[in-house]
Amino acid sequence: MTEINQIPKRDLLFWSGGKDAFLALRYYKDEYKTDPLLITTYDDESRLVPHQQIPIERIRRQAAALSLIHFAVPISYPADNDTYLNALKNAFQAIPYQIERLIFGDLHLKDIRKWREEQFHALGYNTAFPIWAKSVDELIDRLEKEPVTIRVSAVMQSCREHIAPGDLYNRDYAYSLPDHIDPMGENGEFHTEVVF
Numbered sequence: 001m002t003e004i005n006q007i008p009k010r011d012l013l014f015w016s017g018g019k020d021a022f023l024a025l026r027y028y029k030d031e032y033k034t035d036p037l038l039i040t041t042y043d044d045e046s047r048l049v050p051h052q053q054i055p056i057e058r059i060r061r062q063a064a065a066l067s068l069i070h071f072a073v074p075i076s077y078p079a080d081n082d083t084y085l086n087a088l089k090n091a092f093q094a095i096p097y098q099i100e101r102l103i104f105g106d107l108h109l110k111d112i113r114k115w116r117e118e119q120f121h122a123l124g125y126n127t128a129f130p131i132w133a134k135s136v137d138e139l140i141d142r143l144e145k146e147p148v149t150i151r152v153s154a155v156m157q158s159c160r161e162h163i164a165p166g167d168l169y170n171r172d173y174a175y176s177l178p179d180h181i182d183p184m185g186e187n188g189e190f191h192t193e194v195v196f
Contacts, residue, residue, distance in 0.1 A: 013025055015070065053154040085123070150192050
């Protein structure tokens with residue numbers, strides 16, 4: 001049996017395939033000078049990542065483009081919190097690394113951050129939020145410097161008059177959105193996919 005102190009330590013970044021996860025990855029690497037592992041949950045029937053609506057096969061291709069180790073966790077959706085957390089707990093235990101820290105791409109939704117901190121700390125994991133409270137200007141500046149394309153992948157029904165799946169997301173697009181739509185889609189108005 002491998003001793004716990006012989007198991008390599010790594011951080012694990014929750015990878016949705018969208019711009020916030022990509023930004024979290026970039027800021028994480030800036031700070032820690034190392035590569036995290038990636039983990040993605042997806043619907044085991046549709047094989048889509050919830051919210052982003054990206055096929056898990058494309059998520060795997062993103063990870064390959066980034067040259068990062070990726071773990072995919074199938075879950076039957078809709079899933080309650082207990083089902084979600086149990087699936088992740090089992091996945092964490094199966095990963096052949098000692099997970100030190102869980103990395104998330106949340107920007108400013110305090111209730112979501114609090115939930116993540118409480119739930120994952122209870123499982124024994126620290127959490128980190130590399131892009132927390134950063135300004136929209138700073139984040140879009142960073143995206144514009146990266147050699148990637150950002151496309152809208154899913155849109156809330158109430159926002160479809162202004163946004164459509166497939167739209168190119170950039171500075172001009174973000175700032176052309178009506179005031180009631182967060183320019184980063186932080187309230188779930190829309191989700192994105194990073195294209196390498």
